[in-house]
Amino acid sequence: MTRLSAELRRDRLIQAALTVIAREGVHGATTRAIVAEAGMSLASFHYVFPSRDRLIHDVIARVLRDQQQVSFESLETAGSPREAVRLGLDAYFELLSREPERELAMFELMHYAMRNPDFGRLPRVQHASYRATARELLEAGAAQVGFAWSRPVDEVARLLVVMVDGMTVAWLADRDDAAASLVMDFIADSLAAMTVPAMQTLSSTAVAR
Amino acid sequence: MTRLSAELRRDRLIQAALTVIAREGVHGATTRAIVAEAGMSLASFHYVFPSRDRLIHDVIARVLRDQQQVSFESLETAGSPREAVRLGLDAYFELLSREPERELAMFELMHYAMRNPDFGRLPRVQHASYRATARELLEAGAAQVGFAWSRPVDEVARLLVVMVDGMTVAWLADRDDAAASLVMDFIADSLAAMTVPAMQTLSSTAVAR
DNA sequence: GTCTATAACCGGATAGAC
DNA sequence: GTCTATCCGGTTATAGAC
Secondary structure (H helix, E strand, O other): OOOOOHHHHHHHHHHHHHHHHHHHHHHHOOHHHHHHHHOOOHHHHHHHOOOHHHHHHHHHHHHHHHHOOOOOHHHOOOOOHHHHHHHHHHHHHHHHHHOHHHHHHHHHHHHHHHHOHHHOOHHHHHHHHHHHHHHHHHHHHHHHHOEEEOOOHHHHHHHHHHHHHHHHHHHHHHOOHHHHHHHHHHHHHHHHOOEEEOOOOOOHHHHOO | OOOOOHHHHHHHHHHHHHHHHHHHHHHHOOHHHHHHHHOOOHHHHHHHOOOHHHHHHHHHHHHHHHHOOOOOHHHOOOOOHHHHHHHHHHHHHHHHHHOHHHHHHHHHHHHHHHHOHHHOOHHHHHHHHHHHHHHHHHHHHHHHHOEEEOOOHHHHHHHHHHHHHHHHHHHHHHOOHHHHHHHHHHHHHHHHOOEEEOOOOOOHHHHOO
16 A cells, blocks of 8 residues: 555554554464554565564564653652652552553563574563663662662662562462552562662762672 | 373373473473373374363463472571571572473463463462462471561562562573572561561461561 | 465364274 | 374465556
8 A cells, every 4th residue: 555664664563563462462463463453464564574573573672672761750759768669669550550461461572582592682681671771760769869779779670670570470460459569568668778868979889888 | 092091191281281381382382292292192182171271271270289399398407587588599599490491381371371361360379379388488487497477477478479480580581690699688688577586375477466 | 565365384173983 | 082184274474466
């Protein structure tokens, strides 16, 4: 029909794939389902992607790129480290509750990548990207509220990702909001215990043990 | 060939399925691959299972049943709550390191069940089973080493499962043993902070806040 | 570049002989 | 009860017209 550039077509297919994967799972994201979602023909798919696996690969890469745009808004009203962490967790949980399939899809994509040797180090990169995002948030929170982390921030970021991932897995399985709230309280308490009041003249890294 | 009872045949197929799922993932566990692993014909499969999905369902149920047999041995030498938790975590990590695909398979099975409405509450049950096992270990550890949990043990169990799941996801993605060790130290410290010295005359539940 | 049509294959499930 | 042979729907990928 209308002539589209290969780049635009790739973008649309990746976006459509993400939608279908969230709705039907990686298994249900067949090339047919994806092109139907994108409103194009099956042949057009193979004009821009050599294979379905290559598309899945690029979907993961896209997710990693886009996820960097996290919101720092929720931190602005926090009065204490604990509150800053708790507000950030609330914002995440709100996202998780609104689109559970989206988060489930992230796990499915990671596991799919782990099973396919062609995906190489992508699972590793995906997890590193999560930690990098967590680190940014932790540093932004510290700057915003005025405190420093008493451990290397990379360590704190890893612990945060571990706990948030675990909480997500649990909530996806049992959909227990109250239990998730309990876990978030625990996370907030744990991270708050890793902070020290800010020193004006020293950078936060210099304060770390 | 040799005549087998339906029950025995079911057992063998479930066992074979578990092997194939660990090796190839849920996606790769086709009926053909499973019967090849079990050394029987495709028709035999459908003689005892109405469908592949029903087999997957039963595989999950089997896993839940068998997992109860956890080892309490590692706790015996512990001298403190923190050490007890750390030893338990070491034992788990040893298992994870030895058969990573097995743990990956557990996640895949849970996610597969989440995507299929026919599986009903099975994901919920699966997670509840993990927590129940964690609870048993926590109670055994307290009894063995001689301390009590200062929070409801169900809460502690949930936090433990959340952290262990998160650690597992992270390690499967990046295979970073040192980072996992750091996380296990954190878990041990966190749980140790939730203990109080045992009172001889009161049960541990009576001591909980 | 984009489409329709089809090749080539694979998977779950079944028929029917033994 | 157990097997071989087959059906049938669905999947990726490609051929070839426009």
